[in-house]
Amino acid sequence: MVANLSLDKAPPPLDVEAVRRDFPIFATQVHGHPLVYLDSAASSQRVLPVLRAVEQYETHSHANVHRGVHALSQAATAAFEGARERVRRFINAASVKEIIFVRGTTEAINLVAQSYARPRFKAGDEILITALEHHANIVPWQMVCEQTGASLRVAPINRRGEVPFDEFLSRLGPRTRLVALAHVSNALGTVLPVKRMVEAAHAHGAVVLIDGAQAVPHSRVDVRALGADFYAFSGHKMYAPTGIGVLYGREELLAAMPPWQGGGDMILTVSFEKTTYNELPAKFEAGTPNISAAAMDYLEGLGIDAVAAHEQQLLELATAELARLPDIELIGTAAHKAAVLSFTMKGVHAHDLGTILDAEGVAVRTGHHCAMPVMTFFGVPATARASFGCYNTEEDVRRLVSALRRAREVFA
Amino acid sequence: MDLKELYRDVILDHNRHPRNFGRLEGANTCAEGNNPLCGDRLILAVRLDGERIEDIRFEGRGCAISTASASLMTEAVKGKDRAGARQLFDKVHALLTQPDGAPDASLGKLAALSGVREFPARVKCASLCWHTLKAALASETAATVSTE
Numbered sequence: 001m002v003a004n005l006s007l008d009k010a011p012p013p014l015d016v017e018a019v020r021r022d023f024p025i026f027a028t029q030v031h032g033h034p035l036v037y038l039d040s041a042a043s044s045q046r047v048l049p050v051l052r053a054v055e056q057y058e059t060h061s062h063a064n065v066h067r068g069v070h071a072l073s074q075a076a077t078a079a080f081e082g083a084r085e086r087v088r089r090f091i092n093a094a095s096v097k098e099i100i101f102v103r104g105t106t107e108a109i110n111l112v113a114q115s116y117a118r119p120r121f122k123a124g125d126e127i128l129i130t131a132l133e134h135h136a137n138i139v140p141w142q143m144v145c146e147q148t149g150a151s152l153r154v155a156p157i158n159r160r161g162e163v164p165f166d167e168f169l170s171r172l173g174p175r176t177r178l179v180a181l182a183h184v185s186n187a188l189g190t191v192l193p194v195k196r197m198v199e200a201a202h203a204h205g206a207v208v209l210i211d212g213a214q215a216v217p218h219s220r221v222d223v224r225a226l227g228a229d230f231y232a233f234s235g236h237k238m239y240a241p242t243g244i245g246v247l248y249g250r251e252e253l254l255a256a257m258p259p260w261q262g263g264g265d266m267i268l269t270v271s272f273e274k275t276t277y278n279e280l281p282a283k284f285e286a287g288t289p290n291i292s293a294a295a296m297d298y299l300e301g302l303g304i305d306a307v308a309a310h311e312q313q314l315l316e317l318a319t320a321e322l323a324r325l326p327d328i329e330l331i332g333t334a335a336h337k338a339a340v341l342s343f344t345m346k347g348v349h350a351h352d353l354g355t356i357l358d359a360e361g362v363a364v365r366t367g368h369h370c371a372m373p374v375m376t377f378f379g380v381p382a383t384a385r386a387s388f389g390c391y392n393t394e395e396d397v398r399r400l401v402s403a404l405r406r407a408r409e410v411f412a
Numbered sequence: 413m414d415l416k417e418l419y420r421d422v423i424l425d426h427n428r429h430p431r432n433f434g435r436l437e438g439a440n441t442c443a444e445g446n447n448p449l450c451g452d453r454l455i456l457a458v459r460l461d462g463e464r465i466e467d468i469r470f471e472g473r474g475c476a477i478s479t480a481s482a483s484l485m486t487e488a489v490k491g492k493d494r495a496g497a498r499q500l501f502d503k504v505h506a507l508l509t510q511p512d513g514a515p516d517a518s519l520g521k522l523a524a525l526s527g528v529r530e531f532p533a534r535v536k537c538a539s540l541c542w543h544t545l546k547a548a549l550a551s552e553t554a555a556t557v558s559t560e
Contacts, residue, residue: 347428349475351450352419355531359415368451381451381473410419411476 011306019302020391022048033361036399040237041186041214041340041387042365047239053294054241066265066282083293084281090296091231092222093248097280100247100254105213106136108232108247109180111284112209113140115260116230116253117178123149126175128206130168130192131157131377132185135370137211141180150177157377161188161332169200176206183215187371187385188332189315189340191215198227207253213237217299217389218338219308223248239389240295247284254280261286299390307390314388315339318397325404331383339388342369345404348411350382356410357384360403417527418534419476422484427476432486436469445472445544445557447536452478456544463493475537477528482541484522494549501542508535 020026025045028035037045057079063072065080084096093099102108117127127141131154145152153176155168172179179201184191198208209230215221217238223231228248235244249257259266259277263286268276277283299307318341322328327346345353354366365385368375375381386400439457446453452474459467468490470482485504489497503516507526515523528538547557 349473349479351452351475351534351537352477355418355534356415367449372451375451381453410415411424 011303011309014302014306014310014390016310016391016393020393022298023391024048024051026391030361030363031359033399036362036396036403038362038364038386038388038392038396038400040217040389040392041369041385043236043242044217044239044389045391046241047295047298049294049298050240079293086293086296087246090300091216091246091248092224094224095251098248098251098254100249100281100284102232102245102247102284103243104234104236104245105211105232108230108245109136109209109211110140111247111260112230112232112249113144115257115284116207117141117144117150118147119258121148121150121177124175125150125177126153126173127151128153128155128168128171128176128179128201130155130163130181132161132163132188132190132371132374133180133182134186134211134213135372137180137182137209138373141178154373157190157374160334161185161190161374162334163190163192165193165196168197172200172204172206174204176201176204178209179206180209181211183210183212183221184218184338184340185332185371185374186214186340187369187374187383188334188342189337189387190332190334191336191338193336194228195226202227214338214340218311220304229253235295238295239298251280254284257284259283259286302390310390311339311388311392314392314394314397315341317394318386318388318400321397321401322404325401325408327408328404331378331380339392340385341387342383342385344380344383345407345411348407350380350384352411353384353404353407356407357400357403360399360406362400362403364400414527414530418531420524420527422521422524423476423480423527426480426483430470430479430483432469432483432490434469434471436467438467439469441548441551443544443548443551443557445540445547447474447478447540450475450478450537452537452540454478454482454541454544456482456541456548458545458548460494463495465489465492465494465497470541474540475534477534477537478540481525481538484525485541485545488520488522489545497545497549501546504542505539508538 023045061072061075063076065077067073084099087099088096127150141152153171155163155171157163181192181194181197183194194210201208207229210228212231212233216233229250231248233246236242266278266283266286268278329344331342350366357364367382369385436457439459442457444455454470454472456470458465468486503519507515508528515526525538528534543557
């Protein structure tokens with residue numbers, strides 16, 4: 001899905017029919033049509049090994065983690081900590097202490113905002129984001145600015161939906177304390193050159209948080225190669241359940257941060273006079289967590305480079321097919337894109353498009369995609385968005401095109 | 413699922429050529445309606461002569477259902493008094509939310525909105541302008557409503 005792949009050799013092609021058999025949802029009919037699911041950027045479908053792991057766990061081995069000496073609790077703890085090591089390898093973190101389980105990307109960003117930024121920042125400090133961020137990577141920083149007096153700066157985008165590097169550089173300076181960037185734009189599919197951006201931010205002494213929600217399911221992510229200080233992503237966009245996500249943070253940064261939420265598991269001792277906190281990573285994991293690692297095994301089993309190449313082919317095909325439709329305007333035409341196509345149809349509001357496509361069994365997202373500043377920039381109230389995952393096919397693209405022709409007929 | 417039920421000719425016509433669209437001079441009450449999930453936004457301006465809706469116009473951007481509903485609504489309530497407009501609100505609300513039954517004969521062209529009830533995700537599109545009207549008539553000053 002990510003365009004700037006640097007592969008030594010082409011990966012073996014993905015057997016997409018076999019992949020589809022691993023996703024039970026594709027047995028579903030929608031309004032009498034086989035489902036065409038083009039909304040993986042909002043939430044991906046669930047893969048069988050994940051469903052089986054969840055069922056196995058809930059049926060046979062559920063207990064609370066880190067709580068009991070009984071057999072089930074020990075097994076649950078082992079599975080939970082095993083998942084942490086699985087995540088560490090998946091993103092090449094240095095230590096399991098750097099992997100904090102959270103509810104999702106949104107919670108991860110809020111954790112950094114409240115635990116890293118809020119205690120440190122003051123009036124005169126600056127937080128730099130880009131104009132294509134998801135609301136989850138805007139609002140937590142606005143809250144920190146209100147709380148600390150720091151100010152928010154925004155690197156603009158161009159008409160293709162790219163962040164011009166010089167515009168980004170010109171907003172970095174000695175006051176920049178933190179830079180928060182999307183790895184891949186959810187609304188437009190733009191892939192940001194985050195490695196270069198991290199290097200530039202570090203040269204000014206700023207720490208960098210990368211919102212990787214749209215990147216991790218579709219490309220190989222190495223947090224150390226990127227130089228990320230913090231990296232956040234969600235399970236439910238990578239074929240795993242909702243309610244689980246990861247905050248990666250460099251150990252020295254996390255170690256110096258105060259806990260964010262209080263409760264069980266994050267403490268060493270509690271008395272009414274004084275509570276001492278647990279070590280990393282438990283310090284940031286109050287309460288009882290959700291547990292699963294099968295999605296990462298599945299993705300690596302397919303070969304993440306093969307998934308990326310497959311999705312990139314679908315992006316190219318869909319881009320070419322939409323370009324042949326007279327009234328479609330593609331919003332977001334960056335040189336480096338993930339398999340996300342945001343578009344409008346002349347004279348037809350995105351919601352009407354969404355309803356007509358749904359009647360044809362084609363599921364797309366319509367609306368502002370939690371990126372209202374992006375919509376404002378392009379002067380549209382909403383777009384329709386088709387986003388692809390490992391299970392999508394060329395036939396899905398043809399079904400999308402024919403559903404769009406149907407919409408044109410209804411609004412002739 | 414019949415798209416023709418939703419996108420009837422009356423709806424498509426009022427979407428393509430919305431009536432009473434644009435700024436209203438001399439308005440003495442107005443309200444803004446937002447559907448934040450969709451990005452739909454509607455500004456409704458009303459000129460009241462005592463209790464009577466002398467003129468009404470709307471501005472904003474929305475889908476075919478919300479645009480047509482607003483256009484049909486302005487035609488239907490112009491000339492009515494406040495109480496009559498509120499009665500119409502109740503009838504349209506029932507039309508959009510009750511599962512079946514023939515539309516009230518007094519609804520006239522507004523009956524074209526009955527196809528919306530087969531598409532629950534779109535009911536809020538059709539009702540945005542009506543909630544906005546209710547807010548405008550309830551206050552003599554500007555009001556803002558949201559259908560989310």
